[in-house]
Amino acid sequence: MAAATMLLSIALLASAAAATSPSSDADAISRFQEYLRIDTAQPAPNYAAAVDFLRAQAAAAGLEAQTIELFAGKPLLLLKWPGRQPALPSILLNSHTDVVPSEPHKWEHPPFSAALDEASGRIYARGSQMRSLGVNLDMLALVNRIAYGCFCTDMKCVGMQYLEAIRRLRAAGFTPDRNIYITFVPDEEIGGHEGIEAFVESKEYKDLNVGFVLDEGLASPGKEYRVFYAERSPWWLTIKAKGAPGHGAKLYDGSAMENLMKSVEAIRMFRTSQFDLVKSGEKAEGDVVSVNFAYLKAGTQTPMGFVMNLQPSEAEVGLDIRMPPNVHVEALERRLVEEWAPSSRNMSFEFKQKGCVLDNFGKPAITPVDSSNPWWSVFEEAVKRAGGKLGKPEVFPASTDARYFREIGIPALGFSPMANTPILLHDHNEFLSKDEYIKGIGIYEFVIRALATHNDDARDDESRAEL
Numbered sequence: 001m002a003a004a005t006m007l008l009s010i011a012l013l014a015s016a017a018a019a020t021s022p023s024s025d026a027d028a029i030s031r032f033q034e035y036l037r038i039d040t041a042q043p044a045p046n047y048a049a050a051v052d053f054l055r056a057q058a059a060a061a062g063l064e065a066q067t068i069e070l071f072a073g074k075p076l077l078l079l080k081w082p083g084r085q086p087a088l089p090s091i092l093l094n095s096h097t098d099v100v101p102s103e104p105h106k107w108e109h110p111p112f113s114a115a116l117d118e119a120s121g122r123i124y125a126r127g128s129q130m131r132s133l134g135v136n137l138d139m140l141a142l143v144n145r146i147a148y149g150c151f152c153t154d155m156k157c158v159g160m161q162y163l164e165a166i167r168r169l170r171a172a173g174f175t176p177d178r179n180i181y182i183t184f185v186p187d188e189e190i191g192g193h194e195g196i197e198a199f200v201e202s203k204e205y206k207d208l209n210v211g212f213v214l215d216e217g218l219a220s221p222g223k224e225y226r227v228f229y230a231e232r233s234p235w236w237l238t239i240k241a242k243g244a245p246g247h248g249a250k251l252y253d254g255s256a257m258e259n260l261m262k263s264v265e266a267i268r269m270f271r272t273s274q275f276d277l278v279k280s281g282e283k284a285e286g287d288v289v290s291v292n293f294a295y296l297k298a299g300t301q302t303p304m305g306f307v308m309n310l311q312p313s314e315a316e317v318g319l320d321i322r323m324p325p326n327v328h329v330e331a332l333e334r335r336l337v338e339e340w341a342p343s344s345r346n347m348s349f350e351f352k353q354k355g356c357v358l359d360n361f362g363k364p365a366i367t368p369v370d371s372s373n374p375w376w377s378v379f380e381e382a383v384k385r386a387g388g389k390l391g392k393p394e395v396f397p398a399s400t401d402a403r404y405f406r407e408i409g410i411p412a413l414g415f416s417p418m419a420n421t422p423i424l425l426h427d428h429n430e431f432l433s434k435d436e437y438i439k440g441i442g443i444y445e446f447v448i449r450a451l452a453t454h455n456d457d458a459r460d461d462e463s464r465a466e467l
Helices: 002-018 022-036 047-060 137-146 156-171 256-279 329-340 374-385 402-407 434-452 461-466
Strands: 064-071 074-081 090-096 115-117 122-124 180-185 210-215 227-231 233-242 290-298 314-323 347-354 394-396 412-415 431-433
Touching (some): 090 434, 233 256, 256 314, 374 412, 374 434, 402 412
Parallel strands (some): 210 412
Antiparallel strands (some): 122 431
């Protein structure tokens, strides 16, 4: 058995080497740059241009293509690589086409130029990396009004790496056992409500018979690849305090500002206690409840500025809270009611968004990363055979489209093969090394092949003969 495994690995490495000549690598980089140059930044992404480009790439790779428009102007591209045993549960490789806005004047190269620095091998562009915070429409509008800045990096690299890996596999004569689907979806950066969330509820999705999903992950500054089996759910809320207005010189109990600042201090102390667990190394970032202050609002304004000798009758704070899947939700809700916004201090709260940490079956929305999940074992072994090494599985610190699959009980992993790469969250000059990009294609080649031929207990004779 060990000898057979070694021969298989040698054969896979040989086929990968044959498909990765300098000329083919250069072509792959050129196609990646072409995709990066399509401006799909929110709030006005050019989805039509992206879909046209991707359909052309799908045709060149020999894939079937279907455009689904569940909402006007928001096309979802569904690609299919038919398998020899279509009754088997399929594999879905998901990515999104939209990216976040940028501040071009703060970039060394224009964010949609996909400039290649020959000396460093870096490709600079918005969307060259991948990352999502699950921004909703209201928050995006706020960001645009304030700074028109960057909220997160994106995942155009992953979508193209899927296609390049499939090009290689097809060129090597490989045919999957099960159907392989590739989705390029809209609106992930603003919550996915008119993108993947609507798609998983559609008949088109149900007809795919999906058994396992790969979605985006994060870059890794070290040599190990990061993989995510769950993610934190967003709780966005406002806390409002009310009180009688008063003269700026008067001291009295129960003013709106005093009540709010008591809550702010209590929240700050809780935030510190959670952050200390991360700083000490006791817990990873995705395993704690993160609380961040989004805004403070109070005071009486005039055309000349704030009135300085009047204590306001209302004060408000906005919070961005992220909840890990195993958190004690009831305990935090009780803390909110009793300590952060008690009605006894004339305080109230309102959720702008309250994500659920449970799936539709009442269990934590996680994908097992142990022997109980055969997909995990196949994925882990494939990365190892490709010469990669996985770090300890993590909870994604923010939100991705993968949550919509986990909510309906479909196992989903977040994975982006980018090692030795700084994490450029909320940053300018987003880049990806061309060498890491090409290496990632090879990783996906092994992963897709392994997932496509995993037939639970056994493979058919044809699959074994081919391997």
